[in-house]
Amino acid sequence: MTVTPEQQAEIDALRAQAQPTLRATSPGMEAHLYRAHPVLDHGFIRVVDYMGDDSAIVQAARVSYGAGTKHVSNDEGLIRYLMRHWHSTPFEMCEVKLHVKLPVFVARQWIRHRTANVNEYSGRYSILDREFYIPAPEQLAAQSTVNNQGRGAVLEGAEAARVLDLLKSDANRAYDHYESMLSQDGQQGLARELARMNLPANIYTQWYWKVDLHNLFHFLRLRADAHAQYEIRVYAEAIAACVKDWVPLAFAAFEDYRMGGVTLSGKAIAVLKRRLAGEVVTQETSGLSKGEWREFEAVWG
Amino acid sequence: MTVTPEQQAEIDALRAQAQPTLRATSPGMEAHLYRAHPVLDHGFIRVVDYMGDDSAIVQAARVSYGAGTKHVSNDEGLIRYLMRHWHSTPFEMCEVKLHVKLPVFVARQWIRHRTANVNEYSGRYSILDREFYIPAPEQLAAQSTVNNQGRGAVLEGAEAARVLDLLKSDANRAYDHYESMLSQDGQQGLARELARMNLPANIYTQWYWKVDLHNLFHFLRLRADAHAQYEIRVYAEAIAACVKDWVPLAFAAFEDYRMGGVTLSGKAIAVLKRRLAGEVVTQETSGLSKGEWREFEAVWG
Amino acid sequence: MTVTPEQQAEIDALRAQAQPTLRATSPGMEAHLYRAHPVLDHGFIRVVDYMGDDSAIVQAARVSYGAGTKHVSNDEGLIRYLMRHWHSTPFEMCEVKLHVKLPVFVARQWIRHRTANVNEYSGRYSILDREFYIPAPEQLAAQSTVNNQGRGAVLEGAEAARVLDLLKSDANRAYDHYESMLSQDGQQGLARELARMNLPANIYTQWYWKVDLHNLFHFLRLRADAHAQYEIRVYAEAIAACVKDWVPLAFAAFEDYRMGGVTLSGKAIAVLKRRLAGEVVTQETSGLSKGEWREFEAVWG
Amino acid sequence: MTVTPEQQAEIDALRAQAQPTLRATSPGMEAHLYRAHPVLDHGFIRVVDYMGDDSAIVQAARVSYGAGTKHVSNDEGLIRYLMRHWHSTPFEMCEVKLHVKLPVFVARQWIRHRTANVNEYSGRYSILDREFYIPAPEQLAAQSTVNNQGRGAVLEGAEAARVLDLLKSDANRAYDHYESMLSQDGQQGLARELARMNLPANIYTQWYWKVDLHNLFHFLRLRADAHAQYEIRVYAEAIAACVKDWVPLAFAAFEDYRMGGVTLSGKAIAVLKRRLAGEVVTQETSGLSKGEWREFEAVWG
Incomplete structure (x- = not known):
């Protein structure tokens, strides 16, 4: 079982206690707070806390005294501009804290993302549970x-x-x-x-993981990617679904410019220009290596 | 003037809009949110957002499903233990975002604290205001x-x-x-x-600065210290006053173990032990350099 | 004058003292060591130390006991593969330390690159020199x-x-x-x-700046770019010229994939595919904003 | 066996190739380069590269054009001053790269030190060796x-x-x-x-690990400490022995101020002052908790 009845009761207790706050609040994220989203056979991700919303990105980019711009359309345009031009600091102004239960071999990949805060369940201090990841x-x-x-x-x-x-x-x-x-x-x-x-490395561990939105996007770009190992990709996808509800404008820009985008080398640009001019280019005449050509064709046919 | 009437109106508008949230909420910090606390002749610090409270430190240290421990006294003991033993990761689980208006020469010292997120008002994009720090x-x-x-x-x-x-x-x-x-x-x-x-370097600039509590404590230890330049120390003190209201247990531990504490070298320990044993130790017989001796005497007489 | 006769004598003394070492050594970089490369009217960059070479990147990627691969062509292919697939950690295994003399307003942009080590000349401790940047x-x-x-x-x-x-x-x-x-x-x-x-902000300051090759490439991509302010771009270009001599294979990959490359959004990919299929696409029918279209046309005509 | 004959041959080949360099060179560290220092039953640490020496710390602290100060005694005094006053940036100007073979459960503790560069042997790409840590x-x-x-x-x-x-x-x-x-x-x-x-977690893995001297000292303080788990402590001690030969002045300062030093809380200072004044203080009258008192007595009797 992913979450015991006692743990579920603790979660329910937290979800029953709304408090008034003057902080920026994201209704989409409030709906996720504390809930365990199952991942793999015994794992989960839970949003434990968050800071900021789409407007907070705009507010920081403008170093303003009030909230974001007056109009959502202006917020959207600015957020897309910031994403397109790699202005990363305003995205760093949002933060999220997650509770994650995951197999140790996934945790070992995950921890390589260094710009984040982590508190892991300690096997020196406590006895680990009998829970192992067995692939479907x-x-x-x-x-x-x-x-x-x-x-x-x-x-x-x-x-x-x-x-x-x-x-x-x-x-x-x-x-x-x-x-x-x-x-x-x-x-x-x-x-x-x-x-x-x-x-063994398929035993489950748990940690609190806190990260800013810019670094989370970087994590998602690498780990929700088709080249990532399946077992970490499903965690990235579960997190991405929450982020989409938290900061919908920033997430849409991320999807267009990062997840759905490609980076072309100078050589690849030259090949595309020759193609646009009507030339038939082969790997041999492209100047690209076989590996590069394979990746090029995967996008451009 | 530190804040214009228009800016104050924006601040007041934000303070008038309470929203319900399921997140951890610090009443002491809610009272500070958005307000400009004046520093120097034209500067200020404003808390723009925060994440977590004392219980969130405990919650992360325990990697728990619910809130902190049942009793405040348990939270306090654990927080003091974590601080004493340099277990820094639970303190990293709290985050604060500030809007700061400060002279450029102060900003240049401040920015040396690298583990933080910064968005500064841009002199490439905008015209700076005619506001300069003139010492009292x-x-x-x-x-x-x-x-x-x-x-x-x-x-x-x-x-x-x-x-x-x-x-x-x-x-x-x-x-x-x-x-x-x-x-x-x-x-x-x-x-x-x-x-x-x-x-000149006494012109005021502004930025959004976001930092976790562990790194903020490190900043405060160095910058609220008597050896720090006065003009940055007053910023550190204004921030410290907010932190005290935000996470009173963590701040009390910080005051006892860091601000009010001292680090003794192996040589200094030896001198103290000789003194405890009744010996009169002078700089010449102490093994300490003149500089070390001066610093030693400042604490121990 | 950029460097005084006394300073030049110190530089010459260091260049006169070769020592044997077992470390990886880059002949191209040895030629630069300690020399001041003038930048702007009074500034310079000087390579003070370096760690690693092209082979060290390969050696780290392979976690090997010896040097890189047996053949330079293999090293080149692997380095290009690592760069193309954003495997950044092997590039982090090279490090360079620079002494830079630069106007304060350039230093303020530069310091925003946080993953680096910095030691700046202190205006609290020392009297600054009468040297100001006056644009040509x-x-x-x-x-x-x-x-x-x-x-x-x-x-x-x-x-x-x-x-x-x-x-x-x-x-x-x-x-x-x-x-x-x-x-x-x-x-x-x-x-x-x-x-x-x-x-004023055009006075010169100095610092030691140490950074790994991955983060240096990131700095160069942003600061040697046409959108960067001229006064920081010339520093980036002077550094790039040294990096080219230090790690020629890695630098060539960087030029092809980063400096000479472009990132396309999902929407821009769709436009290019329609063009490749023979369709005439205008901004109105592209789904791109005016700003995006302007940037798109700058590359693709 | 820790190192195979083929691996030893690669190491020997590297140790046979001295090159002239103009860089700062540490004779003590040259003697360690590439050699495998055994740790535990199958592990080792090997110094693969280094940057800087004691003089480089002084050189950076002075932002100088030449080497350190004229006299070793001046270098020593300055280095001790920097260490005592937590001036960490000059120590960051030295860097070391290690090849480490270690059990996975040790690697999982080690990686929590985030300010370092790591390249680990990949179990996705390669087959791991049959080597497990079995405690003596x-x-x-x-x-x-x-x-x-x-x-x-x-x-x-x-x-x-x-x-x-x-x-x-x-x-x-x-x-x-x-x-x-x-x-x-x-x-x-x-x-x-x-x-x-x-x-299982006692299988050996390998990585290249690169870190600056300041962060390495922090690692050593926590991991060469008596409270650290034995299996990581022996790695820290093997590294410390190399650091002592690399930067003897900095290491001596580290030993005196950090490894051999203690941090006293404000409350503990008060207790010591009462003792120095001749008063007999017990835990009950000390204001310290039982845990604090136990730690206090461990140092002061």
């Missing part, structure tokens, strides 16, 4: 034959069954032994900071 | 004769009058010429990005 | 009529002469008064930390 | 009964034997299954990015 059958994929760091076809039949069985039985055995090493029943009991080393 | 007579101090980067006695009589006259007349002349270079009346008018180079 | 006649430009933060036509005749005269005389008068306020001749002498507030 | 018998400790995140007495007899057996057999079984899931012999073979999730 459609996610049990073979090693890609074309991409050294990607997945290929889905495993089937006996191979899939054997993998699932190994993952489950190894996880459970490792946890049984973790518990038995910790036990103080008739023995001293190994230190928690040592016993945890027996646990 | 009691702040017109001579160069210190003992401290290479500090102040000594207050200037008096003709010297003080001459300094004030020079600062005022140079600032006004520089601004007159700034305006006349920019003017498009009968001439092209110099680019704003160039004309601003004529303005 | 061809840089005395009017405010742009189309770009709120840019320059237009060059000023001419009497207007240009008047501007130059104001900048020079105000700078000199401000410095005269700075000196006279500091003077301890027959008076106490104002504290340095106060007197400096009288100095 | 004297490190197999029970959970501490007084410290929630620490170790107590060493396990003995049958309990110790059982723990060692579980750690070894679980690690080997997990790795056997990792290999068998990856195998493409008669089956598709699971993607590497998935198979790695079966591996």
Whole structure:
């Protein structure tokens, strides 16, 4: 189970206590506050707090005494301009705090985004729960034959069954032994900071993660991308759905300029210009490497 | 004037619009929101937004599903423990956004604190206002004769009058010429990005500054300190007064362990232990340099 | 004068002392070490130290025990791949330390790049030199009529002469008064930390600036760009010339993918595809705003 | 084995190639370059590159054109002054790059130090080696009964034997299954990015880690401390031994002011002053909590 009844009761208690505030408030985000959005088999993301809204971006860009501009259309135009021209500081003026439950191997990728604040559940101080990520059958994929760091076809039949069985039985055995090493029943009991080393990377951990909107967009661009590993991508997508409700104008600009955009090299620009002039360009005549040509064709045909 | 009537009207409008929120709310900070707290002759600090309260520190430290602990006394003990043992990440879970109006030479010191978000009023895009910091007579101090980067006695009589006259007349002349270079009346008018180079470092600028509580405490420790230049110290003190109302438990711990604390070197510990054992220790027998001894005696007599 | 004879002697002394080292060494960068490359009228950049070379990027990407790959062509291909796919961490494994002399208003833009280490000459501790940036006649430009933060036509005749005269005389008068306020001749002498507030933003300051190659590339992309203010762009260009000699493969990839590249929004991709299909697209039918269309046409005609 | 013969040959090749350089060079650090210093049962730290020396700290603090001061004794005094007064920026002007092989559970603590550059061996791209940390018998400790995140007495007899057996057999079984899931012999073979999730936290990983001296000192203060987990402390101690040879003056100041120093709260200062005045102070009359009093007595008796 993702959230226990006791935890759900704590969440419900927080959602029952509205307070008046003079701060910028985002109705879309209030609806998400504290709720656990399930991700993978036992994970979740929960918005625990937020600061700012679309107007706060405009307000900071203008260093103003009041709120954003008078008209939403003006806010939208300015936000798109800021995004297009990489004026990142106004987006840094919004902040969000999340509670995330995630497998350790996902956490290890995630933490590489350094410009964020993190408080992780401590395996030195506490005993970890018996919860492991076991991929759904459609996610049990073979090693890609074309991409050294990607997945290929889905495993089937006996191979899939054997993998699932190994993952489950190894996880459970490792946890049984973790518990038995910790036990103080008739023995001293190994230190928690040592016993945890027996646990595999698909065990779940939890953390509070706080980040500004600019750095969150950077995270989403890399981790909601098709090249990201599936298991972190689903977290990025769940977060993106909340961000869309929080700062709809900024998110729309992000989708157009970042997620839906491409970066062209000087060489690729030259190829496109030759094509626009009617020339047929091949990889051999393009000046692009085979890898670049493959990526170029994926966008431009 | 620090804030114009139009600006005050914008501030009042924001203070008139309470909204319900499910977020953690600090009554002490709500009272400060948007208000301009005057600093120096034309400057101010204004709290524009905040995230979190004392309970949010505890909540993050525990990676919990609900709010802080059940009892304020437990929150206090944990917060003091975290501060004492340099567990900084829970304090990073609170954030504050300020609007600050300050002289450029203060801004240049301030910006050296890199772990913060800043949006400054742009002298490329806009025309700066005719507002300069002119020290109050009691702040017109001579160069210190003992401290290479500090102040000594207050200037008096003709010297003080001459300094004030020079600062005022140079600032006004520089601004007159700034305006006349920019003017498009009968001439092209110099680019704003160039004309601003004529303005002295006591002109006021403005920015939005957003920082987490841990880094804000670091800023306050260095800038509210007696060794900081007076003109930045008064900003730090004005901010500290707001922080005290925002997160009273964390601020009390900060005052005890950081502002009111001292760091002793290994050599200084040895000296204190000899003193505790009844020995009379002099600088010569202490192993401390003259500078260290002076600083040691300032605390311990 | 940019560098005094005494300073030049110190530089020459450092250039006369080669030592053996086992570290990665870049012959192109050794030739630059310590030399002052003049920028603007009194400024310079000097490479004071560096860490790594092109092979070090490859070595880090491979987490290898030895140097880079066996063949330069392999190094080049990998470096281009890393740059294309935004794998930034291997580029962070090279570092450079610069000594820069620059006008204060340039320093204020520069310092906004936070992921770098800075040690600035202190106006609290030391007396600043009488050196001011006065633009060359061809840089005395009017405010742009189309770009709120840019320059237009060059000023001419009497207007240009008047501007130059104001900048020079105000700078000199401000410095005269700075000196006279500091003077301890027959008076106490104002504290340095106060007197400096009288100095205009075109006075020169100096700092040591240390940054990794990834963040330096980001700096160069923004500051060597045509939209950057001329006075910071010339610094970026002088640094870029050194980087080209230091890590030629990485710099070539940077030029192709970043400096010579463009980012297209989802909407702009759609327009290009319609064009490639033979359709004539106008701003009205493009879905792009006027500003976006102007920028789009600047690249694609 | 920590380093294979092939890897050792690569290291030896690098140590055989001295080049002349004009850069600041530290003879003490040259002796360490590239060599693997063993840590734990299969880990190591290797210095791969460095920038700067003691003089470089002084040079940056003075923003000078030449090297440090004329006399080593002046350098030492200035370095101690900088350390004592928390002037951190000159220490940031030195940089070191390490290659580290370490268990994953150690890596997860280490990475929390965010102000550093990291390139880790990729389990998506490559197959990890069969190398696991198994504690030496004297490190197999029970959970501490007084410290929630620490170790107590060493396990003995049958309990110790059982723990060692579980750690070894679980690690080997997990790795056997990792290999068998990856195998493409008669089956598709699971993607590497998935198979790695079966591996326990005591498997070794590797990374390049680059950090400036100020942040390295912060790392060492926290991780070479008696409260740090033993398995990261031994890495910190191995690094500290290299730093001592690299920048002996800065390291000596660090040892005196940071490692050998203590921070006293305002309340603790008051207690010490009462003691110095001859008063007998107990916990009850001290104003300190029980935890604080215990820590206070550990230093002062």
